[in-house]
Structure formats: C-alpha cells, structure tokens
Amino acid sequence: xxxAAFDVDALISMFExxxxxxxxxxxxxxxxxxxxxxxxxxxxLKNIRGALETVxxxxxxxxxxxxxxxxxxxxxxxxxxxxxxxxxKAVQANRSALQQFVxxxxxxxxxxxxxxxxxxxxxxxxxxxxxxxxxxxxxPLAAPWQQMLEKMQAGGTQSGQSAASAAEQFTSQMEQMQxxxxxxxxxxxxxxxxxxxxxxxxASGVLVGMLAAMQPGAAAPRAAAKSAAKTSAKKR
Numbered sequence: 001x002x003x004a005a006f007d008v009d010a011l012i013s014m015f016e017x018x019x020x021x022x023x024x025x026x027x028x029x030x031x032x033x034x035x036x037x038x039x040x041x042x043x044x045l046k047n048i049r050g051a052l053e054t055v056x057x058x059x060x061x062x063x064x065x066x067x068x069x070x071x072x073x074x075x076x077x078x079x080x081x082x083x084x085x086x087x088x089k090a091v092q093a094n095r096s097a098l099q100q101f102v103x104x105x106x107x108x109x110x111x112x113x114x115x116x117x118x119x120x121x122x123x124x125x126x127x128x129x130x131x132x133x134x135x136x137x138x139x140p141l142a143a144p145w146q147q148m149l150e151k152m153q154a155g156g157t158q159s160g161q162s163a164a165s166a167a168e169q170f171t172s173q174m175e176q177m178q179x180x181x182x183x184x185x186x187x188x189x190x191x192x193x194x195x196x197x198x199x200x201x202x203a204s205g206v207l208v209g210m211l212a213a214m215q216p217g218a219a220a221p222r223a224a225a226k227s228a229a230k231t232s233a234k235k236r
Contacts, residue, residue: 030082
C-alpha cells in the first residue's frame with residue numbers, strides 16, 4: 001500500500017487513548033485523516049478505497065488497545081461517521097465538477113463522464129467494502145466492525161444518499177439535454193469532451209478548494225477548482 005498522506009501513528013494514538021467522554025473528537029479526526037488521504041490524488045474509486053482502508057486499519061490498531069477503557073462499538077461508530085463525513089465532501093466535489101461540465105454543454109453520456117456517474121453511485125459500496133475488510137481481519141474487533149457493517153447495510157450512509165441524489169439529478173439532466181445535443185454545438189461539445197478526460201483531477205481540485213475554504217483566512221473556495229479547470233484546458 002502507498003504511504004499514507006496523514007499521520008497514521010497520531011490516529012492510532014487517538015483511538016488508543018480515547019476516553020468515554022472525549023470520544024466525540026474521534027469523528028472529526030477520522031474525517032480529516034480520510035480527506036488528507038484523498039488530497040492531491042484523483043478522486044477515483046481506487047484512491048478512495050485506499051484511503052478508507054488505511055484509515056480503518058489505523059482505527060483497528062488503536063481501538064484494539066483500548067478495549068478495556070471504552071466500548072469498542074462506540075469507537076468504531078465515530079470512525080465510520082467520520083469516514084462518511086469525508087465521503088460526503090467527496091460527493092459534493094464530484095457534483096460540483098459534473099455541474100461544470102454540464103454548464104459547458106458536455107454530453108454526460110460521454111464515456112469519461114458516464115464512468116464518473118457510475119463511480120459516484122459506488123461510493124457507499126466502497127465504504128461498506130472497507131468496513132467489511134476491517135471486520136474480516138480485526139480479531140477482537142471483528143464483532144464490533146460487523147455491527148457497523150450491518151448498521152450501514154440497514155440504514156445506508158449520508159454519502160450514499162447524497163451520491164444517489166446526484167446521480168439521479170444528472171441522469172435527469174442528461175435526458176433533458178438529448179434534444180439540444182442533436183441540434184449541434186459540435187465544437188463546444190468536443191472541447192468539453194476533452195476536458196472530461198481529466199475529470200477525476202478536476203474533481204480532486206474542487207475538493208481541495210472546498211477544504212481550503214474551511215480553513216481560517218483561506219482563499220476563495222473556487223480557487224483550486226479554477227486552477228484544476230485551467231490545467232485541464234491546457235491539455236486540449
């Protein structure tokens with residue numbers, strides 16, 4: 001596995017040392033770690049899966065050393081919620097990137113954008129898969145991870161619901177655009193299709209911009225997204 005883009009040891013220590021009263025901080029820590037694992041990488045399912053698996057492994061290592069100090073289910077519940085929060089932001093970044101392509105007149109049936117829509121619909125399955133893998137190799141934490149897995153399978157996740165909503169939105173837009181697409185605009189569509197080839201990088205840029213906007217004194221939230229779009233445009 002590639003080197004993690006966040007401090008794995010720090011995350012392990014947080015779960016190892018968490019108290020019942022201080023466990024609320026874990027959710028935010030996991031969200032930040034997951035987002036750090038995604039920053040600077042294209043928002044592909046492979047990279048998302050890698051970040052989630054690295055986080056769940058760190059969580060398991062830390063929580064396994066804290067079984068006597070706090071309820072393991074409570075620890076893992078915070079971890080899953082944090083990963084879900086991070087994926088929700090990744091969904092929002094994809095949604096924003098897709099909207100930019102729609103605004104440029106791109107045909108969402110174009111293979112790169114169709115794949116982006118298909119992948120978006122798999123975000124929840126990717127999170128569930130990471131938790132299932134953690135449960136399969138977690139030793140004393142197998143049962144608590146299994147509880148988290150069953151909880152997600154029964155009730156879904158925030159990121160999954162948001163992704164489904166986005167996929168439905170753009171599928172509807174795609175159907176509405178068909179008549180317009182038949183009428184022409186070939187040059188503009190071709191330009192949008194070329195940009196689509198760099199879609200995952202553009203979505204990553206949007207996510208970076210969103211996270212930068214959350215920091216004190218940060219630049220405008222669209223700065224990174226615009227930079228990614230310009231980089232993609234230069235490749236035409």
